Amino acid sequence: MKSFLIDENGYYGEFGGAYIPEILHQCVEELQNTYLKVMQSDSFRQEYEQLLRDYVGRPSPLYHAKRLSEKYGYKIYLKREDLNHTGSHKINNTIGQILLARRMGKKRIIAETGAGQHGVATATVCALMDMECVVYMGQTDVERQVVNVEKMNMLGATVIPVTSGNMTLKDATNEAIRDWCCHPSDTFYIIGSVVGPHPYPDMVSKLQSVISQEIKKQLLEQEGREHPDYLIACVGGGSNAAGTIYHFIDDMRTQIILAEAGGKGVETGMTAATITLGKTGIIHGTRTYVIQNEDGQIEEPYSISAGLDYPGIGPIHANLAVKNRATVIPVNDDEAIEAAYELTKLEGIIPALESAHAVGVLNKLSLTPDAVIVLTISGRGDKDINTYLDRI
Structure with missing residues (x-):
């Protein structure tokens, strides 16, 4: 294959x-x-x-989010990269x-x-x-x-x-x-x-692949099988997503869902939804999808999240999108903020704005009730507290 x-x-x-x-x-x-x-x-x-073990604090937990699972009707596990030293993957x-x-x-x-x-x-x-x-x-x-x-x-x-x-x-x-x-x-x-x-x-994919390596082992312990039905991660450049999917990428039993930054809406021009809107081009030394105008000039992206407003995407994810191996869903600013507050109130976990985009995908899905989902919380929300408070 x-x-x-x-x-x-x-x-x-x-x-x-x-x-x-x-x-x-x-x-x-x-x-x-x-x-x-x-x-x-x-x-x-x-x-x-x-x-990774003694300094970073790995393995990071795979946490069964019971209240979040009850709300959506799926079995949702959170891969807690927010608990690493320095607060992210x-x-x-x-x-x-x-x-x-x-x-x-x-x-x-x-x-x-x-x-x-x-x-x-x-x-x-x-x-x-x-x-x-x-x-x-x-x-x-x-x-x-x-x-x-x-x-x-x-x-x-x-x-x-x-x-x-x-x-x-x-x-x-x-x-x-x-x-x-x-x-x-x-x-x-x-x-x-x-x-x-x-x-x-x-x-970078190989170095981040420790995430999916641990997911396999942890899921086996908790669910009696190594593969989830769905993996969900946010993508800007896409390193936490690459690490989350690395050991599952060729396993077709697991479906991949990527959340990109919709900004104020993909139709507004104020967006960083590269896969949804991009065309093939060159950016920072790689051939990938790029948000660009008719003349091939790179358009300025926008997202409320400082980590997602990039006008390109990792080539690994461009390929997954074009081959239909991954489903890509834009999540707008307001949806991400709402998802962050929901996760905070239901599970006592304040996610980074980037990760909140991944959580924002949950209410856009209609899956079977027995679905097992692993969603990566790529970072903690301390750095975004002012943004959250501004939006209340």
Whole structure:
């Protein structure tokens, strides 16, 4: 059977690849030639797994949300990535990438961040490994994620506000790539999602696949079977979703549902529903779906969630959508806010705004009552409290 995972050329179907400026060719090629050897080595696995256990606090719980299940009539389990150290799934990836950077002899780490969770996770592992850290963050996001900016500063990172474009994640990524072009030899770029040139989408998917690995084991303990009927996760770039589905992607017994940011509505132009509206294009070194106008210029996305307003999508998810392996459902700002309050009141769990989009899918489904659902809560809602309070 043909797999939905990456092929030997760095593509998921027609999506993926490495479309990069010549100055970065050597960096990317070095990474392509190194990442699998290092990540498959015993010394890397041992150190990575030890840090996930003792530093991150894995495995994260698979929690049967009884009151939420009663409301919707399905058996709903929540994969609690919000309980990781630093409050989201991002740390799974940054620990792996910094161990790789160290083995490649790199001295300086750069990153981009939207909601700030990836920036905090990168700054955290740089403090842990005593490495220089520069984080690019759009000025808009700097203002709406003040607490995460202060955390990064406290951890010793240099946060550089980006004032181009609409000053969000896309623009922060542009600046990080420019920095990498200026410092190709000593700098390692820790990309926070399953985006960017090959091998990043595959590397980040593999590092996040610990999520689905644990789901299989935990579901077997709780349900007597390894596979759920449905997996639900939110997608901006899509790393928590890639980790959630990784070990189920070729198992057709499990259906995949992805929640993307509808913003003020997909028909309003104020949206980040890339799969629903996008056309094939190139963004940040990869071929994928991109929100663009008739001339192929990238449109500015919008979402109430700083982590989801990206005009592209990981090539792994573009391929799942085009092959009908995943169902993609836009969830609007208001629906996400409502879902966040519902989860908080029913289960005592305040989700990140990103994760609230995944919860917002539940009332759009009509499934059989015996359906077993695993929904990933990718992060905790501390960083979004002001946004929640503004919307009451």
